[in-house]
Amino acid sequence: MAEVRLSEAEVWEVLGGVPDPEIPVISLVDLGVIRGVGYEGDTLVVTVAPTYSGCPATAVINMDIDAALRAAGVEQLELRRQLAPPWTTDWLSAEGRAKLEAYGIAPPQPAGGPERCPRCASKNLQKISQFGSTPCKAQWRCGDCLEPFDYFKCI
Amino acid sequence: MDPVGALALRMGDNALILGHRVSEWCGHAPVLEEDIALANIALDLIGQAQLWLGLAGEVDGRSADELAFLRDTWDFRCLLLVEQPNGDFGRTVMRQFLFDAWHVEMLRGMCGSSEPRVSEIAQKAVREVEYHLERSSAQVIALGDGTEESHARMQAALEWLWPWAGEALAADPVDVALAEAGIAPAVEDLRPGWEATLRAVLGEATLTIPESDFAHRGGKDGKRHSEALGHLLTQMQWLQRAYPGAEW
Incomplete structure (x- = not known):
């Protein structure tokens, strides 16, 4: 394929179509890990903020970004890691938060716990554990519909 | 040794060795939720170890993996506390609490480090460690x-x-030397916060803080590690020792 020079808006669009490997209902752009897109000379530089230090998805996220952009015709590509300022759940997009809830994961709240059950909207909730199936989640339970659910931790 | 490298090695070895110790619970914790929580804490710590040992390696030309898997006991710079065996669940929880209470003060102090590479790792890690302390305190x-x-x-x-x-x-x-260079906080500045956390949490836990101020030394300077570290390394390093350079 001939090299194409995507505009920055086109790069954001490609990345907006790359799902989070652990929570495929949101994109990497929704997750807020893409911190910058720009050209240095002919090289496209994408700046990525890792979520949790030890999250195994970090390596997969970088591979997925690389694969998606190369499939779109980008040849000269550099991924740059941004540690500071550190990734925060404040960077989740409003759309991402809504998609999480629709998927059954309560979005993060500054109060430190879910606002309501993602299934029945009850506010009668109990914490089961501060950790869950991935580093970014905790386990909660609804006291009304009795379903356990994931809560996306606020960090 | 370069002071930034020395600090990164100490922080990285603490995170790596405690992360490995905590990971030993995987599949053995008293209940499923604890098993998952301990594995997640281990994962955070091993992630932080990658960042710190990556920095230590930048300074001395080795990779984080080489530092983790190809050094022997006397080259490790972790605290004696983190290498101690898990014991029962209570001892694991208490070890985590005593470490978290120090770790959080140290990382907060390093967020303002004169060395940007130290500051940025500290800013990343401190949020995770605040969560660890919240949990170990509650337990x-x-x-x-x-x-x-x-x-x-x-x-x-x-x-x-x-x-x-x-x-x-x-x-x-x-x-x-690190404190004088503004790279890390002075150790004496960490004590008030550490002691306040201990008094508050252990008091609420109805536990009595021992009176003795005797402390073993020799972990962070590598002069006299406890016997436990060598045993841990035989488990953690055996694959790279048996099959050097193995990858998957």
Whole structure:
């Protein structure tokens, strides 16, 4: 394929179509890990903020970004890691938060716990554990519909 | 040795060795939720170890993996506390609490480091470690102020671990040089916060802080690690020792 020079808006669009490997209902752009897109000379530089230090998805996220952009015709590509300022759940997009809830994961709240059950909207909730199936989640339970659910931790 | 490299090695080795110790619970914890929580804490710590050992390696030309898997006991710079065996669940929880209480103060201090590479790792790690401390504090309180059995085990754990806990708060020449350069906070500046956390949490847990201020030394300067570290390394490093350079 001939090299194409995507505009920055086109790069954001490609990345907006790359799902989070652990929570495929949101994109990497929704997750807020893409911190910058720009050209240095002919090289496209994408700046990525890792979520949790030890999250195994970090390596997969970088591979997925690389694969998606190369499939779109980008040849000269550099991924740059941004540690500071550190990734925060404040960077989740409003759309991402809504998609999480629709998927059954309560979005993060500054109060430190879910606002309501993602299934029945009850506010009668109990914490089961501060950790869950991935580093970014905790386990909660609804006291009304009795379903356990994931809560996306606020960090 | 370059002071940034020395600091990164100490922080990285603490995170790596405690991360490995905690990971030993995987599949063995008392209940599923604890198993998952311990594995997640181990994962955070091993992630932080990658960042710190990556920085240490930038300074001395080795990769984080080489530093983790191809050094022997005397080259490790972790605190004696983190290499101690897991013991029962109570001792694991108490070890985590004593370490978290120091770790969080140290990382907060390093967020303002004069060395940007140190500051950015600290800013990343401190949020995770604040969460660890929140959790280990809640568990120390729940078990200390729990049943007669859990109280007795937590008091025994505190007494067993106490002589290993003081090393972090005893400055050595490397700590002094780092503080003078503004790279890390002065050790004496960490003590008030550490002690306040201990008094508050252990008090609420109805546990008695031992009176002795005796502290074993020799972990962070590598001069005299406890026997436990060598045993841990035989497990952690055997694959890279048996099959050098193996990847998958």
